[in-house]
Amino acid sequence: MNLKTLINNNKKQFDKKFKSLLNKKLDKSILSKAMYYGCFNGGKRLRPFLVMESAKIANLSKSEAFVIASSIECIHSYSLIHDDLPSMDNDDFRRGKLSTHKKFNEATAILAGDALHDMAFELISGSLINNNYKSKLRLINYLSHCIGHKGLALGQSLDLEFENKKLSKNKILNMYSRKTGKLFEYSFSAPFILKVKSESDIRFAREFGMLFGQIFQVIDDLIDEIGTFKKIGKTPGKDVEQGKSTLLGLIGERQIISFCKNKVNYFTNKHKKRFYKNPQLIKLLEFGIKRIN
Numbered sequence: 001m002n003l004k005t006l007i008n009n010n011k012k013q014f015d016k017k018f019k020s021l022l023n024k025k026l027d028k029s030i031l032s033k034a035m036y037y038g039c040f041n042g043g044k045r046l047r048p049f050l051v052m053e054s055a056k057i058a059n060l061s062k063s064e065a066f067v068i069a070s071s072i073e074c075i076h077s078y079s080l081i082h083d084d085l086p087s088m089d090n091d092d093f094r095r096g097k098l099s100t101h102k103k104f105n106e107a108t109a110i111l112a113g114d115a116l117h118d119m120a121f122e123l124i125s126g127s128l129i130n131n132n133y134k135s136k137l138r139l140i141n142y143l144s145h146c147i148g149h150k151g152l153a154l155g156q157s158l159d160l161e162f163e164n165k166k167l168s169k170n171k172i173l174n175m176y177s178r179k180t181g182k183l184f185e186y187s188f189s190a191p192f193i194l195k196v197k198s199e200s201d202i203r204f205a206r207e208f209g210m211l212f213g214q215i216f217q218v219i220d221d222l223i224d225e226i227g228t229f230k231k232i233g234k235t236p237g238k239d240v241e242q243g244k245s246t247l248l249g250l251i252g253e254r255q256i257i258s259f260c261k262n263k264v265n266y267f268t269n270k271h272k273k274r275f276y277k278n279p280q281l282i283k284l285l286e287f288g289i290k291r292i293n
């Protein structure tokens with residue numbers, strides 16, 4: 001089975017379980033409806049796929065991996081709801097549908113994002129059957145780091161600060177690592193942390209997730225520029241319109257793909273033994289680049 005089919009199958013399974021989980025937790029309030037809407041408007045569920053792949057290698061049960069994946073999608077959906085707000089990237093559409101603040105209103109969208117953030121911590125602290133409280137605490141601590149003032153929130157802040165500025169490649173990549181890389185890093189390494197794997201295994205998992213996330217963001221910028229509304233589900237060409245600092249803007253379309261391929265080659269050569277044992281991981285990195293087509 002090819003990777004795209006595996007990802008879609010995983011999405012179907014994940015969506016079914018995630019729907020039932022949220023239906024149990026949420027109620028009929030406007031806030032609950034907005035939270036549900038923000039989570040179920042057509043996401044690709046790539047982060048849950050990374051969690052499941054990592055869980056197979058780390059030997060973590062599917063049910064525990066599902067809780068981790070759900071908490072990550074709560075955070076991811078929260079970040080997208082807030083990203084679309086008028087004071088952030090001001091997008092009326094997300095995944096081809098009205099963004100949450102357009103479907104409901106701005107105040108409800110802010111609160112839905114906040115409550116999804118809290119839901120993520122409710123899930124990992126309360127729904128994991130794992131009795132190893134030390135590793136659960138490490139997971140919670142690590143998630144806070146990945147999404148806070150050194151992670152997603154900083155990345156978003158830099159993204160806004162960098163508008164209409166000419167920046168170095170390293171500054172742009174640092175911003176990508178935070179706004180996108182950190183959550184992928186967490187997605188791929190969380191199962192290793194929960195299963196108390198060796199520090200060197202955890203480091204590899206973190207680096208793998210981060211690399212996937214950086215490539216994902218680089219290619220996302222390209223898709224934003226050359227994609228259609230139908231393909232990307234939001235207004236294309238907004239990065240240029242908003243003066244976003246992107247690697248694409250700095251090095252151009254032709255260099256972008258070779259930049260990603262070089263990064264993947266370097267990493268796979270550095271960790272030959274691990275990729276020999278888990279060749280599907282190379283396919284995953286390649287998919288991060290090929291998804292442009």
Ligand code: GRG
Nearest residue numbers: 043044045079082083147152153156179180220
């Ligand atoms: C979450 C702490 C926290 C703060 C919010 C708004 C914000 C700060 C961060 C947003 C950062 C952001 C929008 C990063 C872009 C990441 C990205 C490439 C999103 C698109 O991911 P896909 O394509 O989305 O996986 P789908 O729609 O498939 O779920």
